[in-house]
Amino acid sequence: MSFAFLSSCWDARELSEIGIVVVTGFDLDDDGLERVTVLSVQPFGRAATQGTTPTTWFGTASGKSAFEAMRNLRQTATRTLVWMHNKIILIGEEKAKKGIGNISDLLGRNREFRYDTTVFVTKGRAEELMQIPSNLEQSLFQELLGLIENTKLWSGAFALEMKDFEHNAFSMEHGGYVIGNMSSYETLKLPFSINRQEHLKLYNKDELYSVAYIGGGAVIDRNKLAGWLSDDEIQGYLLIGNKLKRSIVYYEDQNGLEYNVTLDILQSNTKISFPDASVNNLKAKISTKISAAIAEIDGAIEDLDPVFIKELEKKIKQKFISNMALTMDLAQNRFHTDFVEFHKELSAYHPAIWKQVKNDWRDIFPEIDVKYDVDLKIKQLGLLTRTISKLRK
Amino acid sequence: MSFKDMFFKKDKRFEPDIEDVPLILSGSFEEKIRNITNLFENCYDFSIREFLVEKTLKGCVFFFESLISYENVNRFILKQFMHPCHEKPYSFRNSETILKRFLPVHKAKTVTDTKDFLHAIYSGDCAILVENIKEAIIVSVHKERGRQVGEAIAETTTIGPQEGFVEDISLNYSLLRKRIKTSKFKMEYLQLGRLTKNTIILAYIEGTAKKQLVDRMKKKLSEIDTDGFVDSGHLRRFFQENNYSPFPQEILTERPDRCVSLLLEGRVALLMDGSPFAIIIPAVFIDIIKTADEAYMHYYIAMFIRIIRFTALLISTLSPAVYIALTVFHPGMIPTQLLITIASSRAGIPFPAIAEALIMEMVFELIREASVRIPKPIGPSISIVGGLVIGQSVVEAGIASQAMIIVVALTSITAFAVPGYATNNTLRILRFPFMIAASISGIFGIISLLLIILIHMVSRRSFGIPYLAPFGPLNVKDIINSFLHGPVSAQTERPSYLETGNIVHTKFKNKTSKKGEKNN
Numbered sequence A: 001m002s003f004a005f006l007s008s009c010w011d012a013r014e015l016s017e018i019g020i021v022v023v024t025g026f027d028l029d030d031d032g033l034e035r036v037t038v039l040s041v042q043p044f045g046r047a048a049t050q051g052t053t054p055t056t057w058f059g060t061a062s063g064k065s066a067f068e069a070m071r072n073l074r075q076t077a078t079r080t081l082v083w084m085h086n087k088i089i090l091i092g093e094e095k096a097k098k099g100i101g102n103i104s105d106l107l108g109r110n111r112e113f114r115y116d117t118t119v120f121v122t123k124g125r126a127e128e129l130m131q132i133p134s135n136l137e138q139s140l141f142q143e144l145l146g147l148i149e150n151t152k153l154w155s156g157a158f159a160l161e162m163k164d165f166e167h168n169a170f171s172m173e174h175g176g177y178v179i180g181n182m183s184s185y186e187t188l189k190l191p192f193s194i195n196r197q198e199h200l201k202l203y204n205k206d207e208l209y210s211v212a213y214i215g216g217g218a219v220i221d222r223n224k225l226a227g228w229l230s231d232d233e234i235q236g237y238l239l240i241g242n243k244l245k246r247s248i249v250y251y252e253d254q255n256g257l258e259y260n261v262t263l264d265i266l267q268s269n270t271k272i273s274f275p276d277a278s279v280n281n282l283k284a285k286i287s288t289k290i291s292a293a294i295a296e297i298d299g300a301i302e303d304l305d306p307v308f309i310k311e312l313e314k315k316i317k318q319k320f321i322s323n324m325a326l327t328m329d330l331a332q333n334r335f336h337t338d339f340v341e342f343h344k345e346l347s348a349y350h351p352a353i354w355k356q357v358k359n360d361w362r363d364i365f366p367e368i369d370v371k372y373d374v375d376l377k378i379k380q381l382g383l384l385t386r387t388i389s390k391l392r393k
Numbered sequence B: 001m002s003f004k005d006m007f008f009k010k011d012k013r014f015e016p017d018i019e020d021v022p023l024i025l026s027g028s029f030e031e032k033i034r035n036i037t038n039l040f041e042n043c044y045d046f047s048i049r050e051f052l053v054e055k056t057l058k059g060c061v062f063f064f065e066s067l068i069s070y071e072n073v074n075r076f077i078l079k080q081f082m083h084p085c086h087e088k089p090y091s092f093r094n095s096e097t098i099l100k101r102f103l104p105v106h107k108a109k110t111v112t113d114t115k116d117f118l119h120a121i122y123s124g125d126c127a128i129l130v131e132n133i134k135e136a137i138i139v140s141v142h143k144e145r146g147r148q149v150g151e152a153i154a155e156t157t158t159i160g161p162q163e164g165f166v167e168d169i170s171l172n173y174s175l176l177r178k179r180i181k182t183s184k185f186k187m188e189y190l191q192l193g194r195l196t197k198n199t200i201i202l203a204y205i206e207g208t209a210k211k212q213l214v215d216r217m218k219k220k221l222s223e224i225d226t227d228g229f230v231d232s233g234h235l236r237r238f239f240q241e242n243n244y245s246p247f248p249q250e251i252l253t254e255r256p257d258r259c260v261s262l263l264l265e266g267r268v269a270l271l272m273d274g275s276p277f278a279i280i281i282p283a284v285f286i287d288i289i290k291t292a293d294e295a296y297m298h299y300y301i302a303m304f305i306r307i308i309r310f311t312a313l314l315i316s317t318l319s320p321a322v323y324i325a326l327t328v329f330h331p332g333m334i335p336t337q338l339l340i341t342i343a344s345s346r347a348g349i350p351f352p353a354i355a356e357a358l359i360m361e362m363v364f365e366l367i368r369e370a371s372v373r374i375p376k377p378i379g380p381s382i383s384i385v386g387g388l389v390i391g392q393s394v395v396e397a398g399i400a401s402q403a404m405i406i407v408v409a410l411t412s413i414t415a416f417a418v419p420g421y422a423t424n425n426t427l428r429i430l431r432f433p434f435m436i437a438a439s440i441s442g443i444f445g446i447i448s449l450l451l452i453i454l455i456h457m458v459s460r461r462s463f464g465i466p467y468l469a470p471f472g473p474l475n476v477k478d479i480i481n482s483f484l485h486g487p488v489s490a491q492t493e494r495p496s497y498l499e500t501g502n503i504v505h506t507k508f509k510n511k512t513s514k515k516g517e518k519n520n
Helices: A002-007 A066-075 A093-098 A101-109 A126-130 A140-150 A162-170 A196-203 A231-240 A306-334 A342-349 A351-367 A388-392 B003-007 B029-039 B070-082 B095-102 B114-122 B169-177 B211-222 B232-239 B256-265 B285-289 B292-296 B299-329 B336-346 B353-373 B376-397 B402-417 B421-459 B476-483
Strands: A018-028 A034-041 A056-063 A080-082 A088-091 A118-121 A177-187 A209-221 A224-229 A247-253 A259-273 A283-299 A369-380 B046-053 B057-064 B108-111 B125-130 B136-140 B185-192 B198-205 B251-253 B268-272 B278-281
Touching: A018 A093, A018 A126, A018 A140, A018 B336, A034 A066, A034 A126, A034 A140, A056 A066, A066 A101, A088 A101, A088 A126, A088 A140, A088 A177, A093 A224, A101 A162, A118 A162, A118 A209, A126 A177, A140 A209, A162 A177, A209 A231, A224 A231, A231 A247, A231 A259, A231 A306, A247 A283, A247 A306, A259 A306, A259 A342, A259 A369, A283 A306, A306 A351, A306 A369, A342 A351, B029 B046, B029 B057, B029 B125, B046 B070, B057 B070, B057 B114, B070 B125, B095 B108, B095 B136, B108 B114, B114 B125, B114 B136, B169 B185, B169 B198, B169 B256, B169 B268, B185 B211, B198 B211, B198 B256, B211 B232, B211 B268, B232 B251, B232 B268, B232 B278, B251 B256, B256 B268, B256 B278, B256 B292, B285 B299, B285 B476, B292 B299, B299 B353, B299 B402, B299 B421, B336 B402, B353 B376, B353 B402, B353 B421, B376 B402, B402 B421
Parallel strands: A018 A080, A018 A088, A088 A118, A118 A177, A283 A369
Antiparallel strands: A018 A034, A034 A056, A177 A209, A209 A224, A247 A259, A259 A283, B046 B057, B057 B125, B108 B136, B125 B136, B185 B198, B198 B268, B251 B278, B268 B278
């Protein structure tokens, strides 16, 4: 009873006083200060007039640390910002090169950030990406959320959730990890469709339009940006790391019959193991089970009989192996960092060995032999039982 | 002078007044008539009819015109006494002879006591005084005036009998008696109220209803000493234990079929003349969600409906409070898109959420109260005023948000999904403390208040039965049968918390059958 009178309206914040931050960007200024940029949704005015007025606020501030910059936002923020609905975190390229350790710490320590926030690295400055006007939606963040949804269906892109981000940050000593890349490109084409009259008004302006996209990834080693992975290279990484959801593979047969096949990968399951492991003899074996469907075939093929399918499977297996080998090459030879997470497997399943090789892991990793074992099954052939060329006859 | 004496003065002047009447039935015939006439001076509807028996003997009938049926008085009393063709003179020395040989009426007796005499007159009986006979003869000639048995107004159902109780108690207990045909169905008579002298009937099935319950009720009722009551709702205040609780511990019902099914369960019913509502005791918390017609439907539907009603109970009590708590204290708990929508609708509203909620709730309560008393011709216009004008305009003007209107409307509608007018009132009151608790400390406040209410309910007993039975002392079988309507094969026993005489009320034939033999 007394609590009711003494506490008054403790912790009460009216909805009309808060600004809901949805996108946060971290950058590094030229003078070495940290810069934080936010997009926050702040509905204002009367409900009846909400129609076309913009309601997302863009704010930016700098400070000696990221948290100080977040607080300095209050200088120009018209509402109390809350980060509990933050969905996207962008890290600018310069900042990533300098080091993102403080960001991992801030995100993990702060109570307001949720674990399903997605983290991205941007080519360029995060601030500039967040200034892109949205094409069709009310504001940019809805379009960015849509982009993230699509990463589930395309293997050229990868969205890292904050919980994995935090998890990886803690094991930075031994290996790196990959964060997805969200950037923008410029194009002369209008990113939306309008009628001729409107188009004539805009056409003469001859300006470049920025379009946001997600593709490829950034390799982070020791909390610093080590390099970029392209769309193709990231597929191998996802495959090895058992993160591949849906993907395609294109195979062109040059010997003899000329045909090309595009497979749609439905499911994949990868296990990394170290058979006969001992301190001196570390061999890795990557076993993958993939089930796929034929999406497109072109060329002179006799018949899609089981024999042919088996042949196809054997040939396309090689393609996967070469993809994975490419990624391993990148990890071992170009970046010299274990971003394929071998160390996690080793520490989990062979703790005794891990204890001994732990300190020299960076030297041992590039020397590891990797064997690949791919089990590809083409399960579905689609609606056609023969190829078009055969059907024509 | 203690604190209590300062603020709560005990009125020591309370004395029950007894009707100060002279002994009526004493003295000569003329004296008797004079006494009665003086007593009922200025009572316009009191009639005195003098007549002559056998040309010499004087007689007199007394009755309240408004309560009797003229035909019965004329044909069976006056005619009998005044008809000239008697074969031989009857001897009028003895009231016994008059009763046994002379009055062909279904209910007649003699009284000597003033109190009984007056009681009979008030009940609509006819009193006959004959010269030279000491006692008065009372003949029952009362006529049922008032509503005939019709539809139950406050409790409507889609299927099942549509009869409802009326104000006249003899019609009411006839509705019960024709449904329960056993000599074990007892109806005990009590008279309460000094000025109103209501007839109270305590109905129960002997052997099924708990004996201590019946005795306790009788004792409680006999201790009531007041001027009178008009309705059973008024009566129940007198035997309610723990008057501070907002939850009812009895069921008020207007339907005889529901009354009968509750009596069969082992409860006790109280009928009062002048009231179409029967009081059923004891009642526990889960009786809020039960109605009469669930037993008449398939049990899936009954179960579903009960769950819906219980959910409606929770929604109508908690939803404005939860809305306030989530939007003001815990915006992180709401999904982002929904939060943006609610924030857009709340943008520009000059009141904080709590004030807005309280204002809108008060407005809806006022509309509801007004619509109860509105004369029929203007009834529809109130719904237009309430719905369109207030709802629409308030939002357009920017005084309240659309989300708030939705919450308040939802609350009002779900409040009606909970059956029983008595309980409805409880919920309407409880909504406001929850809103205030939410505005103080969000969900923490709601849970604290919920806990306090729960503690109160758990420790409460309704005539000896724990109020949260069958959840209190947990009894899974009762939960399935009483709370959720179980399948017929499971409903073979009465609720165990009523502690009835015989538990099993239905027996099913043995279900085991040989393979190939389907039960027909």
